[in-house]
Amino acid sequence: MDVTINGARLNVEVLGGDDTAKPVMIVHHGAPGLGSHAEPKASFGPFADTYRVVVFDARGSGASEDKAPFTHEQWAADVDAIREWIGAEQIIMAGGSYGGFISMEYAIRYPDRVLAMVLRDTSADNAHRELSRANALASPRIEVDLDLFNRIMAGTTRDNADLKAAWAHILPLYDHDLDMAKVQSRIENTPYHYATHNFAFAVNQENYDLKPQLPTIKVPTLITVGRHDWITPVSASETIHRLIAGSELVIFENSGHAPQVEEAPKFQATVREFLKRALGNADR
Numbered sequence: 266m267d268v269t270i271n272g273a274r275l276n277v278e279v280l281g282g283d284d285t286a287k288p289v290m291i292v293h294h295g296a297p298g299l300g301s302h303a304e305p306k307a308s309f310g311p312f313a314d315t316y317r318v319v320v321f322d323a324r325g326s327g328a329s330e331d332k333a334p335f336t337h338e339q340w341a342a343d344v345d346a347i348r349e350w351i352g353a354e355q356i357i358m359a360g361g362s363y364g365g366f367i368s369m370e371y372a373i374r375y376p377d378r379v380l381a382m383v384l385r386d387t388s389a390d391n392a393h394r395e396l397s398r399a400n401a402l403a404s405p406r407i408e409v410d411l412d413l414f415n416r417i418m419a420g421t422t423r424d425n426a427d428l429k430a431a432w433a434h435i436l437p438l439y440d441h442d443l444d445m446a447k448v449q450s451r452i453e454n455t456p457y458h459y460a461t462h463n464f465a466f467a468v469n470q471e472n473y474d475l476k477p478q479l480p481t482i483k484v485p486t487l488i489t490v491g492r493h494d495w496i497t498p499v500s501a502s503e504t505i506h507r508l509i510a511g512s513e514l515v516i517f518e519n520s521g522h523a524p525q526v527e528e529a530p531k532f533q534a535t536v537r538e539f540l541k542r543a544l545g546n547a548d549r
Contacts, residue, residue, distance in 0.1 A: 281313035289353035295362030298462030301327030308525040325461030361385035381543040388501035400495040420466030425457040479508035485543035491520030
């Protein structure tokens, strides 16, 4: 459904019915300008038996309005406005990849609104970029076209067609087990918003560093990551784990950037057990 959030029309979907007794989980997708609510819906939809799960296309992504600003501050404010719209005092905040950036931003900016946090394949700063580049260059899956690679990673894509070409070039790097049919399907079904992507990578990423603020996060936090993630490597998750006291880190040995897909049963069981402990209710 279309919902106006902070002056922008966002595509929002609520899974799990209208039972207000259920805790609310808001899940933020990754890849601004490339991502959409489709992945969080598939990955967190199974939790709708116990939680009201809110998935949405962030402003500038998916079917939502391309209305700037595309800043972390604005995206976190949009999450809080969605929380108000759904009528929840507090939420479980979840996000993977760039959605993890916004999840941590939200927990830092709105600490009293978060019950627990679930992170997946993410990073607290941009220090992983050089390792990501090295991983791409070392991979036998693609022969890196440095012009394309640099444009998508630096946020200098020329238009949606250029963003699509660059995305198609690096997408084979993401999964532990490569399935080119799935890669091709994802390329064709991705909604492209090059201006959003460019701002996220050229502007937001340049000064992105949440490490000094991470120790202020006091809520139960689960950090998950695929052992073979090329773009947000295990070391990035280990840094988050070290800086958020009491956090839990789970490494998925047979996954790349998407353990929620590649090891879905284990991922779902891990999140369920964590939330049982975090919320202090064995019935959940």
